[in-house]
Amino acid sequence: MKRLIPTLRADACEESLISVLNTVQTAAKEIAFRLHQGAMAGVLGSTLDENIQGETQKKLDVVANQLLKDLLLECQYVHAVASEEEDSIVVGDQRGEYLIAFDPLDGSSNIDINGLVGTIFSVLPRPAGIEGEEMFLQPGKNQVAAGYVLYGPSTMLVLTTGQSVRMYTLDQTVGEFLLTKPEVKIPHQTQEFAINMSNKRHWSTAMHEYISDLLAGKEGPREKNFNMRWIAAMVGDVHRVLSRGGLFTYPWDKRKPNKPFKLRLLYEANPMAMLVEKADGLATDGYDPIMTIQPTDIHQRVGVVLGSKEEVESCMAYHANHPKPF
Ligand SMILES: O=P(O)(O)OC[C@H]1O[C@](O)(COP(=O)(O)O)[C@@H](O)[C@@H]1O
Ligand SMILES: [Mg+2]
Ligand SMILES: [Mg+2]
Numbered sequence: 093m094k095r096l097i098p099t100l101r102a103d104a105c106e107e108s109l110i111s112v113l114n115t116v117q118t119a120a121k122e123i124a125f126r127l128h129q130g131a132m133a134g135v136l137g138s139t140l141d142e143n144i145q146g147e148t149q150k151k152l153d154v155v156a157n158q159l160l161k162d163l164l165l166e167c168q169y170v171h172a173v174a175s176e177e178e179d180s181i182v183v184g185d186q187r188g189e190y191l192i193a194f195d196p197l198d199g200s201s202n203i204d205i206n207g208l209v210g211t212i213f214s215v216l217p218r219p220a221g222i223e224g225e226e227m228f229l230q231p232g233k234n235q236v237a238a239g240y241v242l243y244g245p246s247t248m249l250v251l252t253t254g255q256s257v258r259m260y261t262l263d264q265t266v267g268e269f270l271l272t273k274p275e276v277k278i279p280h281q282t283q284e285f286a287i288n289m290s291n292k293r294h295w296s297t298a299m300h301e302y303i304s305d306l307l308a309g310k311e312g313p314r315e316k317n318f319n320m321r322w323i324a325a326m327v328g329d330v331h332r333v334l335s336r337g338g339l340f341t342y343p344w345d346k347r348k349p350n351k352p353f354k355l356r357l358l359y360e361a362n363p364m365a366m367l368v369e370k371a372d373g374l375a376t377d378g379y380d381p382i383m384t385i386q387p388t389d390i391h392q393r394v395g396v397v398l399g400s401k402e403e404v405e406s407c408m409a410y411h412a413n414h415p416k417p418f
Pocket of ligand 1: 176195197198199200201288324325326327342354
């Protein structure tokens with residue numbers, strides 16, 4: 093089985109991008125090690141701090157953020173990073189040609205139950221003539237690479253540099269990510285969906301109608317039974333979708349009018365959208381492709397409906413029948 097770097101060279105990736113991705117894999121191996129040590133590494137539980145989004149930070153959110161930030165800023169090709177756990181961007185090498193946005197630890201509520209968590213990252217080109225946060229305000233279609241690391245029973249790196257979506261598995265004996273699935277393709281049809289059902293009363297009419305029809309199963313208008321899964325970590329739910337198809341959504345809801353979405357555009361939705369679309373799936377906000385959205389803030393949130401093409405289209409058809417709530 094091939095190691096990560098030779099597969100990137102075979103794809104004719106720029107050496108500068110390879111260096112950035114190599115840095116991400118180094119950080120990921122360290123995070124995986126700390127996670128596997130669990131309580132023995134003293135990294136479980138919460139800190140006394142909140143991040144910019146008012147969420148209590150877990151110790152591992154902070155550890156993973158620090159590791160990624162420090163290593164990426166040491167890389168000469170990285171000009172700046174933006175992280176879920178940082179209020180503002182952090183600038184590194186003046187010569188750097190890439191910007192990296194990341195969610196250092198996705199699925200934080202799973203840390204203390206030894207559940208699935210991951211790291212999600214997006215690589216953008218540094219635009220000419222712009223400085224500061226504005227540099228990051230590019231639509232997802234500009235991404236030159238996107239991926240995630242899933243810390244599960246095995247640690248996996250799932251990556252695209254604009255060509256195929258590839259899956260690598262960390263071989264603990266040699267400490268290397270080895271290519272275990274060279275080309276990921278999402279089946280166009282599915283009978284599986286993922287949504288946090290406890291938010292049902294807050295959804296839009298369109299989402300209510302769509303999910304009700306899925307739940308009606310064989311006897312309902314869809315005339316087939318659907319199964320439901322919810323990992324409470326986008327990284328785990330998207331990994332299932334990439335592995336066997338499905339629809340994953342964290343939609344608009346009316347709970348908090350000033351915070352109607354949960355997932356973040358730059359470091360959750362955009363990188364996952366690139367992976368899903370390169371694997372032949374669709375990633376939308378229910379109306380438009382995620383990767384066409386022009387960001388206005390580095391911590392901007394967005395509705396997400398992604399996965400098997402025909403199922404996402406079916407969900408979008410329900411949305412097209414109702415006025416857009418945002
Ligand atoms: O608490 P809920 O509604 O299950 O939310 C789960 C969602 O929140 C997230 O955990 C948010 O990510 P963070 O853990 O990085 O804040 C998503 O990964 C996941 O899909
Ligand atoms: Mg997250
Ligand atoms: Mg996070």
